[in-house]
Amino acid sequence: MRTFLSLLLAGTGCLLLPTAPAWAYGPAPKYAVADLPAPLRENAHAVIRRQEEALLVKSVGRTVETTRRAVTILDEVGARWASELVYYSSLNTISYFRGAVYDAAGRQLRQLRSQDIHDISLSDGFSLATDARGRVADLSQPTYPYTVEFEYEVVSDNPLFYSTWRPQPVEQLAVEQASFKVTMPAGMALRYQEQHLPAGTAQAKRTQGSQEVYEWQVHDLAAREEEADAPPVAELTPTVFTAPAEFEVQGHAGHLSSWADLSRWTYDLNAGRDELPPAIKAGIAALVQGETDERAKIRKVYHFLQANTRYISVQLGLGGWQTFPASSVAANGYGDCKALTNYCKALLGAAGIKAHAALVKAGSDEQDVLTSFPSSQFNHVVLCVPLAQSARPDTVWLECTSQTNPFGYMGGFTGNRHALLLLPEGGKLIPTPRYGAAENRRERLANVFLDVNGDATATLRTLRTGLEYDGVSGLPGLELAEQKKRISNRLALPNFTLNKVAFKHSGPEAAVPSLTENLALTMPALAPPSGKRVFITPNLLSRMAPPQATVGERQTDLWLDHAFTQQDTVVLHLPASLRPEQLPAPVQLTTPFGTYSSQLLTLPDGSIRYVRRLVMPRTRFARTDYPAYLEFRRKVSAADKAQLVLLKTDA
Structure with missing residues (x-):
């Protein structure tokens, strides 16, 4: 039966064809x-x-x-x-x-x-x-x-x-x-x-x-x-x-036209929250009593903080900027970075030492703040302690959130950047400790004992300091199986068994922390004989990979962002039947991108000593310098792969 509408349209001479409504096809296509x-x-x-x-x-x-x-x-x-x-x-x-x-x-x-x-x-x-x-x-x-x-x-x-x-x-x-x-x-x-x-x-x-x-x-x-x-x-x-x-x-007004403005606002927000309970004050006074060295006093207070508090983040509303009172941390034993820094500042005050909280942009992969544009770019708080009794201007920096951080060490988390001092009159940006090639060291001594079949045993002692220390500082606290797993993943040896692992931390007086790692290894088929000769690469541990081939013109500057010093000494103890056919020539490279040297010497007892040293800066170069940098890398890589040929004297 036709509807009234169809009859009406038919009466007017119009033909109505069935069509789907527009919505049935969905929205019009976009972003093709x-x-x-x-x-x-x-x-x-x-x-x-x-x-x-x-x-x-x-x-x-x-x-x-x-x-x-x-x-x-x-x-x-x-x-x-x-x-x-x-x-x-x-x-x-x-x-x-x-x-x-x-x-x-x-x-x-x-x-x-x-x-x-x-x-x-x-x-x-x-x-x-x-x-x-x-x-x-x-x-x-x-x-x-x-x-x-x-x-x-x-x-x-x-x-x-x-x-x-x-x-x-x-x-x-x-x-x-x-x-x-x-x-x-x-x-x-x-x-x-x-x-x-x-x-x-x-x-x-x-x-x-x-x-x-x-x-x-x-x-x-x-x-x-x-x-x-x-x-x-x-x-x-x-x-x-x-x-x-x-x-x-939340009712706290401020201005932000300068770093001093941000410093003053943050300081005022936290002012008056550093009062300690009388018992804590008395305990700190007793802790440093008789100690005349200012740095030693600070160390004692810092170790007290580490032993009696733990880090727990508390970020509720204004709590992102305003600290818990020091009395709260004393009672509960925990706090976030602001609260623990404020508490340590109060503890040092009880010891007669003045300190200042400082805002910093923390993170191992974080870049420094944009110093030319005062603004809120920070995510962490540390403590800055000027040494009033020092013969020359000096400062101790304290990371207050860690129970294990070495005294005065900022590392890759907050080092090599700027921090904003929080002062009542308004503070300024100052640099945190800098860690360059002299501080970031990796020094290795390997004694390798090779037998006539090419199998070997070895002892390996590695000292790491500064930012080189950061990546291994937690190893001593792990289970032995996990220690061996992580160390094995890091050693670039073709085939080995890790038999012994031992660690030793630097003493408390070290300006930059270090960790010494001692290993014992078995390395089967390290250098199997080939006829009358045995081929071995003396650089067992630190071969620099050749640079990747570049396609087209370099577009960006060259940025070497990690300064370090590497020194390897490998002593090859040979059986009486093996003697070197010829020692590779020594290599010495001195460039703006780094310095490199490697050399082999025959020792009086018949062993062979290989010494390699590489020092790289933290700096920037124009993109036009990139070909010269690649050439330096190629030469280092070639020298690292140089082979030593040993002759069998009893063959």
Whole structure:
């Protein structure tokens, strides 16, 4: 039976054909991979198709950040962009979190559903209390390429941190288009600093009603190829840093036009929280009584701290900046980095020694703060103790969160960077201890006993100091099986059995900590005979790999970021029937990139001693110096592989 509508249309002479509604076909395709310009796919694992970031400053106490990002993922390596983690806490609220995924043709496969978003704790696993959490979503697909799109908004009552815009944060990521907008209320100034912006992308400022709007845009950024020994990518790609000139966190107002401003605000926030119980004061006074050496007093107080406290992170709201009172740490025996540093400062005060807390950007892989742009770039607190009685200006630095850290040692976690002293009048940036080639040493002595069949036994003693010590400092505390496993993975020997392991730490007076490792090994078939000859490479332990071949012109500066000294001595104890046919010529290389030497000598008892020494600086060179650096590396690698030929005298 025909409907009234069909009869009406028929009566007017119109023919109505059945058609599916528009929604049945889904949203119109977008982000089709075929639309990507070919240059953006070169050297890229992923391409940002569109990224819009906006910071709306509502007041000195509130900001709103919105992000919308669409990324085409070209292969498995680029799949990291298929997931998104949005942070929140008691001071940061997520307003919305949306997303969708599209196939290669740009057709939407599905939208992000609530059940796809997982709420996770961002606790470090040993925190007593933390409100740091995140919402994470994953839109990974089994077939490449595809495109993911995420959009979210975060309202923050923590305006000490403004956005940092890095549209191209990693290598092998291209950018089709990206923008950044900051909207400031009337009367509030935006502080910003630009780095490595392409020509024509400097900020555009306009007035919108009573607000000031700042905008940056980039487009068609080709992927940067990853290069060996290059500076961090953050130093090479476009970046805009922003920060407030004034702010307020939970009623605590401050200014931020200089490092002194940030220092003063943080100091005032923590002032008056270093009072100790009378019993603790009396105990510290007794601990240092009769001690006349200032450094020795500090060491005793530091060891008291390590023996009586433990680190537990507490980050609740303002607790990210304001410490527990010292009396609380004394009563409970725990605290976070701020609380333990404040407690140690109070303990030293009871011993008559003045100390200052200092903010630092900690992490073994972290770069130094941007010293030219005062802003909140820190994540850790340490203690700085000037030595008032020293004949020359000197300072002791204390890491207060560790029960095992050697006295006065910062290591790779907080060394070789700047820290901000917290002073009532406002502090300044000062350098933390520097660890260069003289401090970062690895010295080895190997005695290798070779028999007529080419089998060998050996003893190996290795001393590591400074940053070389960092990677092995925890070995003595492990089970023997785990010790052997880690040591075996590190030794570049073809076939061996580890029979004995022993360790010895440096004494408490050492300026830089060290660990001595003693090993006993069996090495079957180390140098099997070949006719009348035996071939052996004397450099058993420290061969530098040849440099990778370069394709095309070098794009970045050469950045050698780890200074060190390596010295190896290998003594080959030979049976009476083996004597050297000829010793390889000594090698001596002296270049701006490092110095190298290797030499073999026959000793009076018939053994052969091999000595190798390599010293590398921590410095930067122009990209035009890269071929000369590769040549240095090639010569070192060749010298490291030089073979010693032994003759059988009884053959």
